[in-house]
Amino acid sequence: xxxxxxxxxxFKIGNVQVKNRIELAPACYMLATHDGYVTRxxxxxxxxxxxxxxxxxxIGESPIDFEYASGHEFQLNLNDHKVINGLSVxxxxxxxxxxxxxxxxxxxxxxxxxNKQTIGPSNIxxxxxxxxxxxxxxxxxxxxxxxxxxxxxxxxxYATAAENCLRAGFEMVxxxxxxxxxxxxxxxxxxxxxxxRYGGSLENRARFAIEVLNAIRARVGNKLAIEWRISANELxxxxxxxxxxxxxxxxxxxxxxxxxxxxxxxNESRIIPHMIQPTYLPHCYNVHRAExxxxxxxxxxxxxxxxxxxxxxxxxxxSGKADIVAMARAILVDPEIVNKxxxxxxxxxxxxxxxxxxxxxxxxxxxxRCAVNPILGRExxxxxxxxxxxxxxxVVVGGGPGGMQAALTASQRGHEVVLFEKNNQxxxxxxxxxxxxxxxxxxxxxxxxxxxxxxAEGVTIKLNTEATVExxxxxxxxxxxxxxxxxxxxxxxxxxxxxxxxxVGEVDxxxxxxxxxxxxAGGGATGAxxxxxxxxxxxxxxxxxxxxxxxxxxxxxxxLLFLLEDYKVDMRFSVKLEEIxxxxxxxIDSKWQRTEIPADTVILSFGFKxxxxxxxxxQALESANTEVYLVGDCLKPQNIKEAIHGxxxxxxxx
Numbered sequence: 001x002x003x004x005x006x007x008x009x010x011f012k013i014g015n016v017q018v019k020n021r022i023e024l025a026p027a028c029y030m031l032a033t034h035d036g037y038v039t040r041x042x043x044x045x046x047x048x049x050x051x052x053x054x055x056x057x058x059i060g061e062s063p064i065d066f067e068y069a070s071g072h073e074f075q076l077n078l079n080d081h082k083v084i085n086g087l088s089v090x091x092x093x094x095x096x097x098x099x100x101x102x103x104x105x106x107x108x109x110x111x112x113x114x115n116k117q118t119i120g121p122s123n124i125x126x127x128x129x130x131x132x133x134x135x136x137x138x139x140x141x142x143x144x145x146x147x148x149x150x151x152x153x154x155x156x157x158y159a160t161a162a163e164n165c166l167r168a169g170f171e172m173v174x175x176x177x178x179x180x181x182x183x184x185x186x187x188x189x190x191x192x193x194x195x196x197r198y199g200g201s202l203e204n205r206a207r208f209a210i211e212v213l214n215a216i217r218a219r220v221g222n223k224l225a226i227e228w229r230i231s232a233n234e235l236x237x238x239x240x241x242x243x244x245x246x247x248x249x250x251x252x253x254x255x256x257x258x259x260x261x262x263x264x265x266x267n268e269s270r271i272i273p274h275m276i277q278p279t280y281l282p283h284c285y286n287v288h289r290a291e292x293x294x295x296x297x298x299x300x301x302x303x304x305x306x307x308x309x310x311x312x313x314x315x316x317x318x319s320g321k322a323d324i325v326a327m328a329r330a331i332l333v334d335p336e337i338v339n340k341x342x343x344x345x346x347x348x349x350x351x352x353x354x355x356x357x358x359x360x361x362x363x364x365x366x367x368x369r370c371a372v373n374p375i376l377g378r379e380x381x382x383x384x385x386x387x388x389x390x391x392x393x394x395v396v397v398g399g400g401p402g403g404m405q406a407a408l409t410a411s412q413r414g415h416e417v418v419l420f421e422k423n424n425q426x427x428x429x430x431x432x433x434x435x436x437x438x439x440x441x442x443x444x445x446x447x448x449x450x451x452x453x454x455x456a457e458g459v460t461i462k463l464n465t466e467a468t469v470e471x472x473x474x475x476x477x478x479x480x481x482x483x484x485x486x487x488x489x490x491x492x493x494x495x496x497x498x499x500x501x502x503x504v505g506e507v508d509x510x511x512x513x514x515x516x517x518x519x520x521a522g523g524g525a526t527g528a529x530x531x532x533x534x535x536x537x538x539x540x541x542x543x544x545x546x547x548x549x550x551x552x553x554x555x556x557x558x559x560l561l562f563l564l565e566d567y568k569v570d571m572r573f574s575v576k577l578e579e580i581x582x583x584x585x586x587x588i589d590s591k592w593q594r595t596e597i598p599a600d601t602v603i604l605s606f607g608f609k610x611x612x613x614x615x616x617x618x619q620a621l622e623s624a625n626t627e628v629y630l631v632g633d634c635l636k637p638q639n640i641k642e643a644i645h646g647x648x649x650x651x652x653x654x
Contacts, residue, residue: 004310004341006318007325011055013300014225014257016171018055018100021317022338025304025326026060026104026174026229028072028362031377036066036077038086041367044379047093053338054331056324057094058174058227059103064154064161068119069182071108073365078105078161087168095169102172102227105161107154109182110143110191111266119144121186121208122193127268151198151208154182159215166220174227175212175256179275180265183209184231187248190238202244206251213255227302228252229260232289235274236267242289246296253299260302260326261290273559277306279354279441280532280563284312291321302326308352308441310341332358333373347451351444356558357641371641372445374405374648386652388413392478394654396420397467397618400428401446401640402632403483404453405647410481410654411456418460418475419453420467426450428485429608429633430640433526435508436533469617479627479654482618483647486608486633495580496604504530504605515600516540519585521577522605523552528560530603535567542570542597544587549573572597608637627654 008020031042050057063069065079076083094101110120110129120143133140146154162173177183185191186208192199198207216226230249234240240248249259263286264275277285283306290303302324307313313325331337334350341349350373357371370376375383394410396403399421407419425431427446434442453459465471472480488503490496504520506512507530518534520527523545531543543564545552552573553561564571572587575595579586584599615634622628631646632638638646 002344004314007310007313007316008338008342011300011323013172013227013324015222016100016225016257019098020053020055020338021324022054022313023056023102023302023324023326024049024054024058024331025328026058026176027328027332028060028075028359028368029377030072030074030362030365030367032074032076034074036075036080037083038076038090041377041380043086043090043093044383045368045377046090047096048379048383049331049335050094050097050099052331052335053097053342054099054327056172057099057101058326059090059101061106061176062103063106063108064157065107068112068154069107069157071106071111072362074367076103078103078164079157081164084164084168087165087170091169100171101169102174103165103170104174104176104229105158105165106176107158107182109185111180117142117144119146119150120182120191121146121198122191124191124193126266128266131268145194155208155211155215158212159219162216162224163219166224170224172225172227173216174229174260176229177209178229178231178260178262180231180234180267183212184234184240188234188240190234190236202247203251206248209248210252210255213252217255225257226255227258227260228256229262231263231265232261232286232293233263234265234267235263235271236265239265239267242292246293249293249297249299253297256299258302258324259293259297259299260304261286261293261322262304263289270562273562276356276359276558277354278356278557278559280438280559281306283308284316287316287321294320294322300324304328306354308354309349310337310346329354329358332368332376333370347448349448351441351448353445353640354441355640360558369641371639372644374645382652385412388415388654391415392654393418393476394479394481394651395467395472395475395477396481396483397472398428398483398485398632398634399423399426399453399461399463400483400485400632400643401430401449402638402643402647403428403481404449405644406481406483406631406651407453407459408456409648409651411458413652413654414458415654416458417456418462418477420462420465420472422464422466424464426453426461426463429505432505432508435510436529438529438533438536469620472618473621477626479629480618480621481647481650482615482628482630482634483632484611484614484634486610486637488604489606489609490604491577491606493577493579498580498582498602500582500600501580501602501604504603507534507603514539514603517598517600518542518603519544519597519599519601520603520605521545521585522607523547523571523573524605524607525556525560526607527603527605528556528564530605531569532560532563532567535564535569542572542599544572544575544577544585544597546576547573608633610634610636
């Protein structure tokens with residue numbers, strides 16, 4: 001085990017021996033059937049994750065019943081005994097790799113996403129429901145305060161769900177008692193206003209949780225290890241704190257085998273980034289909370305929250321901050337993370353961008369996908385990876401992310417690849433996008449992608465070489481993949497050539513001097529990230545855009561809007577840049593009012609335009625013997641997911 005001797009050492013959870021301390025943290029997957037059964041896609045997905053070496057594989061949010069408990073579509077219905085058949089197949093395929101299988105049993109309470117009336121300990125609607133109703137111009141969906149019969153029914157459903165999991169072959173279950181789900185709704189004085197034996201004192205508010213645990217133990221005994229997932233701090237006024245959590249866990253720690261320490265509450269959009277951290281927040285986000293629990297309690301502790309590499313995991317276990325390290329995105333982006341670390345192949349582990357592509361899709365009820373791992377969620381098709389029946393020569397024009405992914409995939413298929421890049425290094429526009437200090441995750445990924453491309457078998461890279469139709473034709477290729485990228489849009493407005501005007505890419509790359517007062521014209525994600533970085537660096541920043549607030553901000557990466565507000569960025573929407581002067585930016589608003597915003601520097605961030613003419617020139621190479629494909633920004637400006645998946649999807653079919 002060497003370098004990772006602590007995190008790769010075995011550990012006993014209850015009566016369950018696990019081969020190492022790495023747990024696949026629960027994540028939504030959206031791969032079950034609409035009525036709650038296992039699919040072939042789901043089996044292949046979890047089988048591939050288990051193949052990578054983690055000690056525990058945890059299936060994410062799985063409701064204990066479909067009527068009142070579901071928080072998403074396409075989840076498992078654990079209360080239906082018919083689910084056992086499919087689950088047993090899943091268990092069988094995970095066990096092939098020596099992993100133990102757990103499942104996150106959930107009841108969302110007042111957060112249930114259906115059209116029926118929801119239930120909870122008290123008649124208090126979720127804050128997000130109140131806001132949604134207001135936006136939609138409808139009445140707030142009321143919460144039914146649970147009667148004793150309702151409470152007894154839910155407890156029975158928990159016990160039945162656990163028993164079904166045991167019958168399917170699971171060794172563990174995880175009780176989701178975090179993030180404001182039903183159990184913490186009983187526990188928190190913010191959501192529990194009852195005056196009966198389930199309300200008031202901590203002991204009363206904990207009663208529901210204790211009765212759930214007692215019912216599960218009565219049904220399955222010690223045959224299942226129980227992991228209890230909790231928000232150590234709910235991060236809202238009047239919510240649970242670390243001190244509250246410790247006092248509660250002392251009441252149940254003899255009934256559970258592992259405490260999974262998270263944080264946050266499904267209360268409002270501002271809190272969610274602290275539950276699933278974006279790239280702008282630190283790694284190992286909740287480890288300090290796990291350490292507090294570890295010092296105060298006897299039960300073993302699992303920690304979670306942006307733990308993104310094996311070095312971080314090793315330090316956590318070696319220092320005694322936690323016993324188990326739970327990772328979700330780090331394993332999803334590279335399922336082989338544990339095996340690669342064990343083999344000393346750390347440089348080959350694909351880093352996570354923390355871009356939220358995975359959970360953004362599942363939140364909208366789409367199957368799980370990863371921006372930079374194009375196989376995730378498609379394992380049934382691409383695992384094992386299909387080798388080409390006929391070896392071909394493939395020329396890739398352009399060394400940006402789409403071009404590099406195409407070269408890698410073509411190489412993995414067994415083809416000979418020649419990659420042309422006109423600049424002196426690979427990376428394309430991603431070199432600029434990764435330049436900001438807040439984009440450290442992106443820089444790590446870019447370095448990985450370049451490394452993998454440079455050492456890929458059968459790939460010849462020609463830097464400082466601008467491809468032409470003639471030079472490409474001279475290679476006598478069977479296939480040409482054109483990934484020549486895009487150019488920045490620079491509008492023709494008065495003053496755009498001024499000395500105080502710079503392009504955002506130059507700012508991102510650290511190639512431009514920026515004054516104290518800054519106006520960024522173009523409030524999309526690129527401009528907004530530059531605004532955040534400059535504001536964090538102490539600049540006074542105004543961000544402007546022609547689009548309105550409701551059109552633009554939903555496209556921001558998670559957490560970005562709130563950080564802009566926290567760092568006092570002046571955001572002005574529905575305004576148009578009319579002129580740039582030596583002293584600032586002249587804008588006109590929706591009421592045709594002209595205003596000059598004082599600025600030492602005006603930064604242009606109006607997006608990109610595809611290099612259509614360049615791309616089309618290479619299409620002349622298409623013939624009976626040569627296939628030509630266009631990928632990436634040269635088709636249309638794209639995000640990183642579209643570029644990577646475009647390169648992969650093209651090359652995997654050649």
